[in-house]
Amino acid sequence: DVKVTQSSRYLVKRTGEKVFLECVQDMDHENMFWYRQDPGLGLRLIYFSYDVKMKEKGDIPEGYSVSREKKERFSLILESASTNQTSMYLCASIPIGARRGWDTEAFFGQGTRLTVV
Amino acid sequence: AQTVTQSQPEMSVQEAETVTLSCTYDTSESDYYLFWYKQPPSRQMILVIRQEAYKQQNATENRFSVNFQKAAKSFSLKISDSQLGDAAMYFCAYRGQETSGSRLTFGEGTQLTVNP
Numbered sequence: 001d002v003k004v005t006q007s008s009r010y011l012v013k014r015t016g017e018k019v020f021l022e023c024v025q026d027m028d029h030e031n032m033f034w035y036r037q038d039p040g041l042g043l044r045l046i047y048f049s050y051d052v053k054m055k056e057k058g059d060i061p062e063g064y065s066v067s068r069e070k071k072e073r074f075s076l077i078l079e080s081a082s083t084n085q086t087s088m089y090l091c092a093s094i095p096i097g098a099r100r101g102w103d104t105e106a107f108f109g110q111g112t113r114l115t116v117v
Numbered sequence: 118a119q120t121v122t123q124s125q126p127e128m129s130v131q132e133a134e135t136v137t138l139s140c141t142y143d144t145s146e147s148d149y150y151l152f153w154y155k156q157p158p159s160r161q162m163i164l165v166i167r168q169e170a171y172k173q174q175n176a177t178e179n180r181f182s183v184n185f186q187k188a189a190k191s192f193s194l195k196i197s198d199s200q201l202g203d204a205a206m207y208f209c210a211y212r213g214q215e216t217s218g219s220r221l222t223f224g225e226g227t228q229l230t231v232n233p
Binding site for chain 2: 031035042044045046058063088090094
């Protein structure tokens with residue numbers, strides 16, 4: 001089974017702290033994504049990466065950065081955490097499919113509920 | 118940019134009955150994939166069903182089926198013989214055809230309650 005693991009299920013941080021959310025997948029997937037999930041807003045894409053050291057901004061990148069030094073690990077960084085970044089964060093990965101490269105499902109981590117106080 | 122809209126924040130259904138969740142999307146691409154994901158209280162996202170845009174036949178997975186209307190850009194999910202375990206948040210999602218660099222875009226979600 002494909003496994004996507006997020007480093008923490010629950011996290012409480014103080015305003016102004018630098019926060020690292022880690023995501024590791026064990027199936028050699030090329031594409032990795034970070035979303036935040038808020039009630040009524042669904043999943044909004046923060047950043048994604050389609051290869052090592054490659055990254056693309058999503059719809060809400062402000063206040064976040066990412067790092068992908070190794071294929072299996074995609075880190076989300078909150079440079080200076082603020083209370084409006086309190087949310088659920090979900091990591092996902094998608095392989096390059098054998099057929100057309102896009103006909104594959106996303107695999108998700110269990111989510112990190114981050115509270116910034 | 119692609120957008121996905123779910124206009125029903127909440128739905129409820131009686132056990133053993135049928136319910137339909139709505140989804141519309143906007144895209145200029147001709148080839149793409151559509152998905153329905155389920156998120157139970159455990160928060161783990163589970164793929165329910167997927168549809169390839171170039172296939173005219175609607176996808177079916179056991180009690181779950183879709184009504185894919187490409188011209189109308191509509192992709193609804195029908196759950197037949199609803200079970201208590203179907204209670205969850207359901208998300209509609211879109212992904213384009215690029216092999217890399219293609220984002221996965223989600224709708225706002227529909228919270229489904231199943232009443233015994």
